[in-house]
Structures are given as C-alpha cells and as structure tokens.
Amino acid sequence: MNRAWKRKGVVSGVAAVAAALTACGSGNPGQAAEEGAVVDDLEIWVFSSSAPPVIKEGFATAFPDYDVDVVEIPIADLSQRLVVAMQGGDNLPDVVQLPLRESGGLFATGQFLDLTEELGPMEDDFADGILVGGNGEINAFTMGPGNMGLWVNHAALAEHDIEIPADPTWNDIVAVAEDLKAASGGTQYMFVQPPGANGANMYNAFFSSRGGSWWNQDGELAVDEDLAADTLQFMIDLDREGLVYHGVWTDATYWDAIRNQEIVGWTMNFGVGSTSLQHNVPEQSGQWRLVTWPKWSEGDDQRTGVFGGSLYAGLDGADNPAGARDFIMWWLSPEGLQAQADTLGLVSYSPAAEIIELDTEDPYFGGQQVVQELSSVPYPEFHFFHWPETEAAITAAVDQAYAGDITPEEAVAQIVEELGAL
Structure with missing residues (x-):
C-alpha cells in the first residue's frame, strides 16, 4: 500500500481515536436521541456469528443516535453479494465485514471510505500489514489478524524426555520431530499437513513468515520464486521424512489423533488453535x-505467518458515511478493544495492552499469557489480491508437488504463470 500517509509526528493512539470519534458525524454519543433529532440508519453486513450481539450491545449502546441493522450473510456469499451491490450502485451497506484474504481486490475498486485522516496518524500503533487499503488510501485495519503459533503438547513430549529449546528455529523443531519419531516408533507427529486449500494456506503461512508475498502493495505480481520454492521444499522434506500427520482439524478423526497423542504439535492461528483445543480436548488442559x-x-527477526483475519470497511457510496466512520473507529475505543479481545482473542492495536486486560494467564496452557505472547510476534506485510484465483493456483501446484508429480521449482513456476495471466 502506498505509504504517502506516513505520519508526520507522534500522536497518542488513544487521543487520536477520541479525536476521530468526535470529528465524525454523530458528535456526542446519545446527543441526537436526547434532542429528538432524526435517527440515522446504519446497515452493517457481517459474516461472523459472534459479531451481531457485540455490535448491538456495544456499539449501538454507545451510539444510540443510529438505528443499527446488522445483516448476517454466510461468508461464502458475502463478497459476491457485495460486488453485485457495488456494480449496481444501490442497496449498499454502510459497513461490511470482509475476510482479509478478499480485501485487496475489493479495495482496488476505489469504492470504500478513505480513513487515512483517522488512521494515518496512528500508523506506529499498528504492525506492518495491519493497515490496509487501495489506491494510496487506508480503508481499514485488520482485526483478529491470525498470528500463527506452534501449539505443543509438552506433557506428551516429556514422556520421551524431549523438550522444545528456548527461542527455537524451525531446524530445532525439525530435530524435535525427528527425536519424537524415533522415540514413538513413528506414531507421533509435531507437524500437520492438511489437504487442498487448507494445505495451500498452511504453506502460505510458512512462506509469508519469511517475508514472502505473491503480490505487492499495488496489486502487481511480485513473488520471490526462489524463496517460495525453498519454503515448499522445506515442507515436502517434512512429509518425505515421515514427520507429518495428514489431516484437517474439521474432521472428527483429527481430534481422535489429538486425544490419543498421535498429534502433539500443531501450527495454527489463535482462533482455530487455542479455541479448538479447549473446546475439543478439555481433558488435556495443562498439557499444551x-x-x-x-x-x-x-x-x-521473528515474524508470524499470515493465516487470515477480518476487517470492517465503509462503502463510499452508501447513505451514512459518518456512521461508518464512527463504527470502524469505535473498535479502537476501550469498549471496542475489549469486544475484539472477547470475540477474536488477538488485538492488533498496540496501545490496547495499556487500555484493557490482555495478560490473563490461561490455565489450559499452564498459566501462559497466550494472547500477549502470540501478539508480541510481528505480523508481516502481506498483500491479498485476486485471492480466490491465487488460492486455487497455489492449491493445485502444492498438491502436485506433495504428490511428487512436479518439483517445488516447477510448482512455483506454475503458480506464477497462472497468476500472471490474471
């Protein structure tokens, strides 16, 4: 994204949020309701089932001068429905929740609210890649950014007198996986490789953590092919060495493998990793x-991998741009930050640690301050454009490479050729 908006001076993040909220159309929360003024409609499209109650109980209470209508749309249908509305120019929502992976191409249309004035002075309060947009504008910030971590059943490793070294490299983790294979007779795994699109996105998380990206900030193809091929070779080698469990976390058999300690290591983001472990194997509390x-x-430098995230963006041609600005900036108020933490786990806004409680000890993970530790790893800058096509190209090539039909170099060349034709 164009960095022409890079901040000129130091501005307190909390003060900037307060100033932005004051400058937006609603003024003092509740003022319109108190004075009997006309209440403005504010239509918000969401795909997350946890979003409606938070919006209705949190934002709507803070801004009663808006008549908030939250429309829940399945994630598979949301982008298509939005594109149709954008093409027609009517029936637009004021705000839409988007998956990060689908935002790049949409922002490139230039049909979203420019929030550079509000978010630009706060740039240093966000990691690289969190402020996103198109055409040199800031249109949104990523929420629940999907920081990846390695979740390990330390109790299972301890049964073999195996420990994870402090501040490990991936070579260190591979060495642990090899020791585990030898100690367990090849029945326990530190790495998981899912099939299809999930496998492609897992590969992409490893690639992005090395600074790799398929597209640049302007939506132009800009991939380091050697880095992409080297990363794919790393993952193929894990498979060939018998260090990988093949399965996906949505299958019941996956959780059976967790229960019987067949899977004792898992690379995944907070939302799926932490939440799913605690939901599916509560009896293993304290082991992970x-x-x-x-x-x-x-x-x-330590960087996390990119595996998702979501954001809220306002539509430039909708009826209530002031309300859209109020809504998006509300998420950076103390109440909004707490709502992010409660529903998404991770908060991508650094001053949040001084505003809300983020260092809670989690008994499931032996008292670790999981949210704080996971959030401490820098998020890499990564650009999502043409993502359905990009994901499909990666999936096809990676699957062929895992099957041994093509080399990693041929797989990356195939991806680049397909993306170059878009």
Missing part, C-alpha cells in the same frame, strides 16, 4: 503450551 512462531535462522 504455545511456542511463538519459530525463526528461520539464528539471528533472524
């Missing part, structure tokens, strides 16, 4: 620990 995303080499 978080290892923040390992480095690729000693002395490297």
Whole structure:
C-alpha cells in the first residue's frame, strides 16, 4: 500500500481515536436521541456469528443516535453479494465485514471510505500489514489478524524426555520431530499437513513468515520464486521424512489423533488453535503450551505467518458515511478493544495492552499469557489480491508437488504463470 500517509509526528493512539470519534458525524454519543433529532440508519453486513450481539450491545449502546441493522450473510456469499451491490450502485451497506484474504481486490475498486485522516496518524500503533487499503488510501485495519503459533503438547513430549529449546528455529523443531519419531516408533507427529486449500494456506503461512508475498502493495505480481520454492521444499522434506500427520482439524478423526497423542504439535492461528483445543480436548488442559512462531535462522527477526483475519470497511457510496466512520473507529475505543479481545482473542492495536486486560494467564496452557505472547510476534506485510484465483493456483501446484508429480521449482513456476495471466 502506498505509504504517502506516513505520519508526520507522534500522536497518542488513544487521543487520536477520541479525536476521530468526535470529528465524525454523530458528535456526542446519545446527543441526537436526547434532542429528538432524526435517527440515522446504519446497515452493517457481517459474516461472523459472534459479531451481531457485540455490535448491538456495544456499539449501538454507545451510539444510540443510529438505528443499527446488522445483516448476517454466510461468508461464502458475502463478497459476491457485495460486488453485485457495488456494480449496481444501490442497496449498499454502510459497513461490511470482509475476510482479509478478499480485501485487496475489493479495495482496488476505489469504492470504500478513505480513513487515512483517522488512521494515518496512528500508523506506529499498528504492525506492518495491519493497515490496509487501495489506491494510496487506508480503508481499514485488520482485526483478529491470525498470528500463527506452534501449539505443543509438552506433557506428551516429556514422556520421551524431549523438550522444545528456548527461542527455537524451525531446524530445532525439525530435530524435535525427528527425536519424537524415533522415540514413538513413528506414531507421533509435531507437524500437520492438511489437504487442498487448507494445505495451500498452511504453506502460505510458512512462506509469508519469511517475508514472502505473491503480490505487492499495488496489486502487481511480485513473488520471490526462489524463496517460495525453498519454503515448499522445506515442507515436502517434512512429509518425505515421515514427520507429518495428514489431516484437517474439521474432521472428527483429527481430534481422535489429538486425544490419543498421535498429534502433539500443531501450527495454527489463535482462533482455530487455542479455541479448538479447549473446546475439543478439555481433558488435556495443562498439557499444551504455545511456542511463538519459530525463526528461520539464528539471528533472524521473528515474524508470524499470515493465516487470515477480518476487517470492517465503509462503502463510499452508501447513505451514512459518518456512521461508518464512527463504527470502524469505535473498535479502537476501550469498549471496542475489549469486544475484539472477547470475540477474536488477538488485538492488533498496540496501545490496547495499556487500555484493557490482555495478560490473563490461561490455565489450559499452564498459566501462559497466550494472547500477549502470540501478539508480541510481528505480523508481516502481506498483500491479498485476486485471492480466490491465487488460492486455487497455489492449491493445485502444492498438491502436485506433495504428490511428487512436479518439483517445488516447477510448482512455483506454475503458480506464477497462472497468476500472471490474471
């Protein structure tokens, strides 16, 4: 994204939020209701089932001068329905919740509210890649950014006198996986490789944590093919060495493998990793620990991998742009930050640690402050454009490479050729 909006001076994040909220159309929360003024409609489209109660109980209470209508749309249908509304120019929502993966191409249309004035002065309060937009504008910030971690059943490793070293590299983790294979007779795994699109996105998480991206900030193809191929080779080698469990976390058999300690390591984001472990195997509380995303080499900067996230963006041609600005900036108020933490786990706004409680000890993970530790790993800048097509191209090529039909170099060349034709 164009960095022409880079901030000129130091502005307190909390003060900037307060100023932005004051400057937006609603003024003092509740003022319109108190004075009997006309209440403005505010239509918000969401795909998350946890969003409606938070919006209705949190934002609507803080801003009673808006008549808030929350429309829940399945994630598979949301983008298509939005594109149809954008093409017609009517029936637009004021705000829409978007998956991060589908935002790049949509923002490139130029039909979203420019929030550079509100969010630009706060740039240093967000990690690289969190403020997103198109055409040199800031249109949104990523929420629940999907920071990846390595979740490890330390109790299962301890049965073999195996430990994860402090501040590990991926080579260190591979060495642990090899020791585990030898100690368990090849029946326990530190790595998981899912099939299809989930497998492609897992590969992409490893690639992005090395600074890789398929597109640049302007939506132009800009991939380091050597880095992409080297990363794919790393993952193929894990498979060939018998260090990988093949399965996906949505299958019941996956959780059976967790229960019987066949799977004792799992690379996944907070929303799926932490939440699913606690929901599906509560009896293993106290056994699991978080290892923040390992480095690729000693002395490297530590970066997490990209595996999702969502955001709220306002539509430029909708009826209530002031309300859209109020809504998006509300998420950075103390109440909004707490709502993010409660529903998404991770908060991508650094001053949040001084505003709300983020260092809660989690007994499931042995008292670790999981949210704080996971959030401490920098989020890499990564650009999502043409993502359905990009994901499909990666999926096809990666599956062929895992099957041994093509080399990693041929797989990456195939991806680049397909993306170059878009």
